[in-house]
Amino acid sequence: MHKSMINLTINGDEVDAVVKDNLTLLDFLRDQLGLTGTKKGCEEGECGACTVLLDGLPVNSCCTLAVECNGREVTTIEGLARNGQLTPLQRQFIDKWALQCGYCTPGMIMSATALLNTNHHPTELEIREAIEGNLCRCTGYAKIVEAIQAAAAEMNWEEA
Amino acid sequence: MHKDCAKTYFKKPEFYRLTGENNYVRIDAEDKVTGHGQYVGDIMFPDMLTGRMVRAPFAPARILSIDTSEAEKLPGVKCILTPKDFEWKHKVGNGEFAAEFADKEVLCTEIVRQVGDDICAVAAIDEETAQRAVDLIKVEYEKLPGVYDPFEAMEEGAPEVNWEGKGLHNIGMQSHMCAGTDIDEEFNNASYIQHRDYSTHRMVHAAMEPHGAVATYRNGTYNIWMSTQMAYVDQFWYAKCLGVPENHVRVIKPLVGGGFGGKLDSYSFGLCAAKMAELTQRPVRMILTREEVFQTTRNRHPIYMHIDTAFAENGKMLAKKCYHVLDGGPYGGSGVAACAQATLWANFPYKLNSVDFLARRVYTNNPAAGAMRGYTACQVHFAHDLNMQYAADQMGIDPVEFRKISAADPGYVAPAGLHITSCAYKETLDTAAKEIGWYERKDKMKDGEGIGFAGTGFVSGTGFAVLEAPNQSSACVQVRLNKRGMCTLYIGSHDIGQGSDTVMTAIVAEELGLPMDMVKTFMSDTFLTPWDSGSYGSRVTFLAGNAARRAAVDAKRQLFETIAPIWGVMPETLECLEGKVISKEKAELQMPIGDAMFKYMTIHGGDELVGVGSYYHRTDNSQYNGENTTNYAPAYSFSTGAAHLTVDKETGVLDIDEFVFAHDCGRALNRRAVEGQLEGSIGMGLGYAVYEHNITKEGKILNPNFRDYRFPTALDMPKMRTFYDFTPDEEGPLGAKEAGEGSAAPVAPAIANAVNMATGVYFTSLPLDPEHIWRAMNGMEDDRHSK
Amino acid sequence: MVLPQFEYIAASSLEEACKLLLEHDGKAKVMAGATDLIPPMRDKVFTAEYVIDLKKIPGLDELSYDEKEGLKIGALTTLRTLEHSPLVKEKNPAVAYAAKVIASTQIRAKGTLVGNICNASPSNDSAPNLLAQGAKVNVQGVDGTRVIPIEEFFLGVRRTALKPGEIVTSVVIPPLAEDEKAAYMKFAVRKAMDLAIIGVAAKIKMKDGVCTDARVALGAVAVTPILAPAAAAELIGKKLTDEVIDKAAEAAMNSCSPISDIRASKEYRKEMVRVFTKRAVKQCLEQY
Incomplete structure (x- = not known):
């Protein structure tokens, strides 16, 4: 059994851990750290429920080794709200009813967060492309797209 | 409380605030956007073990031996279950009245009937150890001849799948619905008759959350957190199979990440988790892998449908005969009811003088089929609507007009015993036709362009309670009011993502005139909440919603009967509005609900106030045993889907420009919730029509993953517009009918009819993937996935 | 499903990576984005006792364009980088497009073009452009470097012309002339x-x-x-x-x-x- 010592930043906090080399980032977050907001849907990189930000970019945590993240920065759904304040995206997902069963929601919000971090004026196509790797079985995506558009508009309004 | 007594105190629409202004959000939304919400896989206990199933690699087969010795030696393995642990107990089934149909062993004692059948279970200190233990368990099999085609399975001499010599060969369930005028005479007098054949393919629910269970065993009680749509039915079967009374089995539904019918069966993995929790005295978590979900849970029945239809000269449909053969796989469970339902839908949404519908659910060695969003309505409406379109074209009548000629109306009573109450089917047709631009476009269609319609009907609140229940009541609700005017709501109904917990809360808040956050809702826990038979048959909004309304009204009545004498008015003249009890007649008479409750408790010796409500729709079991002529539901919903698309004739690829959906759901209790259901239905319907196909070979699913089982991504969805403002239903809770299940049915046939128009080919099977369309346009047989 | 066990080694130099690869020939896998490594390992399509991560090796994430040599894409250059790079969009839009149509946003944030071709799946989206445009594959081995013309790179399903201990360091696509x-x-x-x-x-x-x-x-x-x-x-x-x-x-x-x-x-x-x-x-x- 091969194990490694890793040091990484998770939601702004420095974390030291010993991990098995074959442990995925997803299982590390869920089972070792109890951060169960990141969901397990397929374990094959095909559903996006496990999306987290790795150094700011959206990745499938099921296709990432925990040990691979040594020295890097990971943001999960639990890391978005600060001081009890939801992000505009989280609020818009609530307001627009952009979720039903909610199982894809954390991953969906992480992908959308990554988009809005770099593109404050996304077109509808750009939004759909940003969430192309996040499957949703309930909503038909329409309300999700609408919530992301509304969050972008809100952020632009805040900038202005 | 009796129906009529409740009605006296029902709030009138002019006093609706919440559902009128539609400004409330889901009660679980914040938990879901922050990642704090707990699904079954998120539940953690100290000392928890991980469970895994040992599954059959092929089927059918006879188990010759099971050797667990190597696995037992592996450090960290805490428990191994073999078929011996369950062999003396009950099999798993569906309805209590039909317990004799229970046909699935918890662990296979001798015969393996489908790939992935449950053989053994393991609990170990972690997932890795459990997996290794599974690999170390040696099972010796003798392969047996299998049968994978339902028609072959029905032949005498075909291998017996799971049939114990009852009835016709390998037929697990048969349903014959025959009613109305003399059908031969109707056909003899018809001016146009057609005979058509259709078939549909295997699809899966593919809820984003895999199935799973977490179990503990404490104080002689099994506590099972289950990703389920029917906790009370699980409790029933689990008690039977664990050999204990139901008071030893507590099933709790945490957040469920989608169900769509796939979580309606009481699966073995949950039972094994419970048993292993007992034997190890430690919590056990068992979550299925995605591949297991595909191969070993349920799927949508493939159905082969033959339809004979008789029409009058003016296009009116007179009579219909059909024969539906369902590929059930080797087990009944939630699939048993599918057989009767497959005859029911053929009645909708058209008036008929005479029907003769026969459905057979056949045992095969394919993966077991069960309930899936629409409960065979998607398959049956696909065939029967394409059948209508074909007739319209043959008779040279505009397809919208043609559908309207026979369309069901309010008050129509079908020969099969169905009483239609509110019905806006014709309005949905008109809306869809107008919005898709049918009348402007129909004469200017380009080559490869098509517009297709499909009309469907569905039950709203199926009466069937699965388990025996007094008065067939299948939804019970309790509300409790305290001295601060806070309401605690106990509901048994199952929110699996559709938002029913929110809607129940809103209904109660509406009746009690309270803001949403004054109503605290507890749900789906068989020891805590009242009986509810589950989320299926589009019963939650209608049945549980009415039960919730009655419970709230029962509480309100008791409060009014206490306050009215103090004010010297009649209790019926009071109402709860904006946090207050008010007199509808004297404006000066008003009191905060908290104060009113304080008075109530003072007068009643300190008692808090409890209101109870239930709702039932009386049907009978004749739908499953016998004549099958009964009124299935208290109301029915109707829909029209319309697709506008172009076909790339070189590749067979569809470009769906727009999908318009008009759905008669009575009064929408929350507009965004309804839209979300309709949009989700279009997504799933589009998947069924074009993208999704479980390809099997000798019962093994060849694409048990999201790479090759491709349901639509955000980029694949067409532009959608939904319309649902039709007449409120008199009996529905605050006027509502179902909005999430029947709505799945018209999508595939609307797309198929549009493809027919675009290509000039009458398709008769699904899915319409590009190669299927390309082959049909080139006159080639589609034998790609023949068994 | 837990992945089969292996030892993870983050190589700090190409030389070290090549040496390890040679030493554990047949038992080691090279990892860049990991997106095409983890799922097949989980599905037991292949196993590895050692996984050698290249990500700590400096200089492998090059993306440059030279009027004579053309577009150079390093072993760690992600598909996301190719998809969004104004340089790639300008000089070779077909390559940017082929990167964009692979899998999903998440996969492309980690996955690399070099990894895509080294996995040698028959349906990989990166190879056809490279073949049509006559790309060269730069390879480092224990004994030095060599260049494999792309036409000679693919040998079969999941099989390439790489010899024991060899690692692809970059792919170079010749410049497209005006015409x-x-x-x-x-x-x-x-x-x-x-x-x-x-x-x-x-x-x-x-x-x-x-x-x-x-x-x-x-x-x-x-x-x-x-x-x-x-x-x-x-x-x-x-x-x-x-x-x-x-x-x-x-x-x-x-x-x-x-x-x-x-x-x-x-x-x-x-x-x-x-x-x-x-x-x-x-x-x-x-x-x-």
Whole structure:
């Protein structure tokens, strides 16, 4: 059994851990750290429920080794709200009813967060492309797209 | 409380605030956007073990031996279950009245009937150890001849799948619905008759959350957190199979990440988790892998449908005969009811003088089929609507007009015993036709362009309670009011993502005139909440919603009967509005609900106030045993889907420009919730029509993953517009009918009819993937996935 | 499902990585993005006792363009970088497009073009462009470096010309001259997260309305991505009328013999090769 010592930043906090080399980032977050907001849907990189930000970019945590993240920065759904304040995206997902069963929601919000971090004026196509790797079985995506558009508009309004 | 007594105190629409202004959000939304919400896989206990199933690699087969010795030696393995642990107990089934149909062993004692059948279970200190233990368990099999085609399975001499010599060969369930005028005479007098054949393919629910269970065993009680749509039915079967009374089995539904019918069966993995929790005295978590979900849970029945239809000269449909053969796989469970339902839908949404519908659910060695969003309505409406379109074209009548000629109306009573109450089917047709631009476009269609319609009907609140229940009541609700005017709501109904917990809360808040956050809702826990038979048959909004309304009204009545004498008015003249009890007649008479409750408790010796409500729709079991002529539901919903698309004739690829959906759901209790259901239905319907196909070979699913089982991504969805403002239903809770299940049915046939128009080919099977369309346009047989 | 056990080694230099790879030949896998390593390991398509991560090796994430050499794509350059790079979009839009149509946003944030070709899946979207444009694969071994022409790189399903201890350090795609245009067409059922039923890349050179050079490459029609020289031959020396393009497309179709599988039948794949060869050539022409 091969194990490694890793040091990484998770939601702004420095974390030291010993991990098995074959442990995925997803299982590390869920089972070792109890951060169960990141969901397990397929374990094959095909559903996006496990999306987290790795150094700011959206990745499938099921296709990432925990040990691979040594020295890097990971943001999960639990890391978005600060001081009890939801992000505009989280609020818009609530307001627009952009979720039903909610199982894809954390991953969906992480992908959308990554988009809005770099593109404050996304077109509808750009939004759909940003969430192309996040499957949703309930909503038909329409309300999700609408919530992301509304969050972008809100952020632009805040900038202005 | 009796129906009529409740009605006296029902709030009138002019006093609706919440559902009128539609400004409330889901009660679980914040938990879901922050990642704090707990699904079954998120539940953690100290000392928890991980469970895994040992599954059959092929089927059918006879188990010759099971050797667990190597696995037992592996450090960290805490428990191994073999078929011996369950062999003396009950099999798993569906309805209590039909317990004799229970046909699935918890662990296979001798015969393996489908790939992935449950053989053994393991609990170990972690997932890795459990997996290794599974690999170390040696099972010796003798392969047996299998049968994978339902028609072959029905032949005498075909291998017996799971049939114990009852009835016709390998037929697990048969349903014959025959009613109305003399059908031969109707056909003899018809001016146009057609005979058509259709078939549909295997699809899966593919809820984003895999199935799973977490179990503990404490104080002689099994506590099972289950990703389920029917906790009370699980409790029933689990008690039977664990050999204990139901008071030893507590099933709790945490957040469920989608169900769509796939979580309606009481699966073995949950039972094994419970048993292993007992034997190890430690919590056990068992979550299925995605591949297991595909191969070993349920799927949508493939159905082969033959339809004979008789029409009058003016296009009116007179009579219909059909024969539906369902590929059930080797087990009944939630699939048993599918057989009767497959005859029911053929009645909708058209008036008929005479029907003769026969459905057979056949045992095969394919993966077991069960309930899936629409409960065979998607398959049956696909065939029967394409059948209508074909007739319209043959008779040279505009397809919208043609559908309207026979369309069901309010008050129509079908020969099969169905009483239609509110019905806006014709309005949905008109809306869809107008919005898709049918009348402007129909004469200017380009080559490869098509517009297709499909009309469907569905039950709203199926009466069937699965388990025996007094008065067939299948939804019970309790509300409790305290001295601060806070309401605690106990509901048994199952929110699996559709938002029913929110809607129940809103209904109660509406009746009690309270803001949403004054109503605290507890749900789906068989020891805590009242009986509810589950989320299926589009019963939650209608049945549980009415039960919730009655419970709230029962509480309100008791409060009014206490306050009215103090004010010297009649209790019926009071109402709860904006946090207050008010007199509808004297404006000066008003009191905060908290104060009113304080008075109530003072007068009643300190008692808090409890209101109870239930709702039932009386049907009978004749739908499953016998004549099958009964009124299935208290109301029915109707829909029209319309697709506008172009076909790339070189590749067979569809470009769906727009999908318009008009759905008669009575009064929408929350507009965004309804839209979300309709949009989700279009997504799933589009998947069924074009993208999704479980390809099997000798019962093994060849694409048990999201790479090759491709349901639509955000980029694949067409532009959608939904319309649902039709007449409120008199009996529905605050006027509502179902909005999430029947709505799945018209999508595939609307797309198929549009493809027919675009290509000039009458398709008769699904899915319409590009190669299927390309082959049909080139006159080639589609034998790609023949068994 | 937990992954089978292995030892993870983050190599700090190419030399170290090559040495480790040679030492554990047959038992070690090289990892860059890991997106095409973890799922097959989970599915037991292959196993590895050692996983050698290249990500700590400096300099492998190069993306540069040289007027003579062309576009150089390092082993750690992600598909996301290629997809978004203004440089790639300007100098070789077909390469940017082929990167964008792979899998999903999340996969592309980690996955690399070099990893995509080293996995040598017949349907990989990166290879057809590289074949059509005559790319070179730079390889480092224990004994030094060598260059493998892309035409010689793929040997079979998941098999490449890399020798024990060899690692691809970069891929270089020659520059497209003013009169040269390239295109890649992916045909799949879904618009994202799908594998190609077939893929076609084309590169043409036009002088005075006549095609003076052409290459056509096909994906998902054989055990490796392949060139279709017969199709190119139909184009070279001719004015590219619809008839000429149709003949080339026909030739492309006839030059491959794909298999039937759950995604598509042999005959459909062949026909789609014809359709998309035509469309790829036309898309090249539209760029003039």
